[in-house]
Amino acid sequence: MLIIGEKINGTRQKVGTAVLARDADFIKELAVKQVEAGAVILDVNAGTPVEREPEDLVWLVDTVQEAVDVQLCLDSPNPRALAAAISRVKRTPMLNSISGERHRIEGVLPLVREHGCPVVALALDDAGIPKTVEERLAIVRRLIGETRKAEVPDGNLYIDTLVLPVATQQDAGMTAFEAMRAVKTEFPEVHLTVGLSNISFGLPDRHLINRVFLALAMAAGLDSAIADPTERELMREMLAAELVLGHDAFCRRYTTAYRKGRYGFVPKPTN
Amino acid sequence: MLIIGEKINGTRQKVGTAVLARDADFIKELAVKQVEAGAVILDVNAGTPVEREPEDLVWLVDTVQEAVDVQLCLDSPNPRALAAAISRVKRTPMLNSISGERHRIEGVLPLVREHGCPVVALALDDAGIPKTVEERLAIVRRLIGETRKAEVPDGNLYIDTLVLPVATQQDAGMTAFEAMRAVKTEFPEVHLTVGLSNISFGLPDRHLINRVFLALAMAAGLDSAIADPTERELMREMLAAELVLGHDAFCRRYTTAYRKGRYGFVPKPTN
Numbered sequence: 001m002l003i004i005g006e007k008i009n010g011t012r013q014k015v016g017t018a019v020l021a022r023d024a025d026f027i028k029e030l031a032v033k034q035v036e037a038g039a040v041i042l043d044v045n046a047g048t049p050v051e052r053e054p055e056d057l058v059w060l061v062d063t064v065q066e067a068v069d070v071q072l073c074l075d076s077p078n079p080r081a082l083a084a085a086i087s088r089v090k091r092t093p094m095l096n097s098i099s100g101e102r103h104r105i106e107g108v109l110p111l112v113r114e115h116g117c118p119v120v121a122l123a124l125d126d127a128g129i130p131k132t133v134e135e136r137l138a139i140v141r142r143l144i145g146e147t148r149k150a151e152v153p154d155g156n157l158y159i160d161t162l163v164l165p166v167a168t169q170q171d172a173g174m175t176a177f178e179a180m181r182a183v184k185t186e187f188p189e190v191h192l193t194v195g196l197s198n199i200s201f202g203l204p205d206r207h208l209i210n211r212v213f214l215a216l217a218m219a220a221g222l223d224s225a226i227a228d229p230t231e232r233e234l235m236r237e238m239l240a241a242e243l244v245l246g247h248d249a250f251c252r253r254y255t256t257a258y259r260k261g262r263y264g265f266v267p268k269p270t271n
Numbered sequence: 272m273l274i275i276g277e278k279i280n281g282t283r284q285k286v287g288t289a290v291l292a293r294d295a296d297f298i299k300e301l302a303v304k305q306v307e308a309g310a311v312i313l314d315v316n317a318g319t320p321v322e323r324e325p326e327d328l329v330w331l332v333d334t335v336q337e338a339v340d341v342q343l344c345l346d347s348p349n350p351r352a353l354a355a356a357i358s359r360v361k362r363t364p365m366l367n368s369i370s371g372e373r374h375r376i377e378g379v380l381p382l383v384r385e386h387g388c389p390v391v392a393l394a395l396d397d398a399g400i401p402k403t404v405e406e407r408l409a410i411v412r413r414l415i416g417e418t419r420k421a422e423v424p425d426g427n428l429y430i431d432t433l434v435l436p437v438a439t440q441q442d443a444g445m446t447a448f449e450a451m452r453a454v455k456t457e458f459p460e461v462h463l464t465v466g467l468s469n470i471s472f473g474l475p476d477r478h479l480i481n482r483v484f485l486a487l488a489m490a491a492g493l494d495s496a497i498a499d500p501t502e503r504e505l506m507r508e509m510l511a512a513e514l515v516l517g518h519d520a521f522c523r524r525y526t527t528a529y530r531k532g533r534y535g536f537v538p539k540p541t542n
């Protein structure tokens with residue numbers, strides 16, 4: 001599992017304030033903590049008004065790169081902000097995101113093509129998030145038609161089949177899992193990603209629901225997630241799911257995390 | 272999910288001691304606690320030497336029935352003990368277990384037939400637990416051939432496809448899940464059950480692995496488990512998995528458990 005650290009997101013109030021105040025220490029700490037916790041990529045989203053976003057995203061990128069040396073996932077609907085940030089990154093960034101929406105394809109796909117970026121691709125279009133598996137698959141097919149035309153390799157796509165809240169649609173989880181399986185069957189080279197928190201919207205103890213959803217999604221082929229790697233129970237669940245699904249050779253990642261007392265594991269002293 | 276409470280098992284040292292000492296209070300408390308926690312069936316296993324087991328199992332059944340009014344799962348390899356206990360139960364009991372082993376079929380299947388009992392059926396035979404899905408499926412096919420000949424309805428079977436430790440066989444979890452799916456596809460009327468703890472044998476923090484295995488097995492069709500319903504994190508995981516898998520209409524079981532503060536949920540005060 002590839003964890004894309006989600007915490008540097010200006011739509012979260014504290015982060016937004018830090019971006020506006022140019023509080024580099026706060027941002028750097030978020031970066032370091034996520035990388036220490038196991039994030040391999042960091043999402044960076046300025047979340048500020050469109051006219052100042054390019055400048056803010058550039059500042060974020062510069063600040064994060066002073067603190068850690070990892071791939072960034074530049075997160076914005078604004079091609080101008082993405083283009084400005086791409087000029088500053090040390091490693092080829094992931095872009096977040098394209099979708100079946102016409103303006104996203106026209107605005108972001110050229111950047112993906114030009115810079116050879118991996119990209120998050122959402123299974124929605126100008127009509128919104130479709131309810132059925134078949135409709136989402138149809139969007140993914142059209143989208144992959146476009147990315148192939150732009151010579152983007154399927155392996156650079158991180159498809160988010162999207163998930164609706166189970167509180168309002170009882171089969172929301174199953175629909176998400178079926179869509180994941182369907183995409184992976186038809187396009188075996190693509191990666192699958194997902195935002196974890198939508199499934200639990202409106203329900204109590206959301207972290208519990210989110211982490212169980214993560215484990216079940218991994219069984220459906222999910223191989224990356226935009227998530228908070230400092231959430232210990234989530235990370236323990238992920239490690240255990242990798243283990244049970246046979247993705248952890250010799251149980252090494254699980255037993256190492258346990259032995260080092262990571263993610264809240266409490267190792268017993270050995271004699 | 273049907274939870275079969277596992278705690279009244281004489282092979283656990285404290286329970287074994289209580290059985291030998293005829294400590295009815297201890298046994299009754301185990302029964303009451305499991306039923307309060309959500310067990311719908313209680314497994315009762317005397318675990319004592321074969322010559323005294325019938326008498327011990329009868330005492331256990333009588334004792335448990337003085338405390339709670341639920342279905343029992345009579346758990347013994349010994350047909351004499353099962354027959355003695357069947358004569359005392361107030362409700363048709365589940366029997367645990369038959370398998371592809373010749374002596375189990377000959378000893379236990381006649382009781383299943385005569386008393387119309389649901390029965391746990393293990394996917395192993397005289398050669399032991401097979402490694403592959405196909406071999407386990409072959410045993411299940413032979414076993415269901417026998418149960419159908421004895422006019423046992425498929426819906427009375429609780430098939431345990433068995434699970435090996437992931438520490439010694441990396442694909443142990445996936446093999447278990449594939450076997451579950453294969454059985455359910457070929458015999459849609461049967462139930463699936465499983466012992467949770469084998470998967471984590473030899474690894475640290477076994478409860479974490481066991482509960483993640485449970486959630487993933489539920490996605491593969493598991494609809495019952497012999498487990499400890501007083502284990503709060505396990506039960507929360509199970510509730511969340513039912514919710515995410517779309518088996519909890521209107522999220523009612525999940526939100527009720529939360530609101531009542533069951534299983535360690537800490538409800539926030541509503542205004």
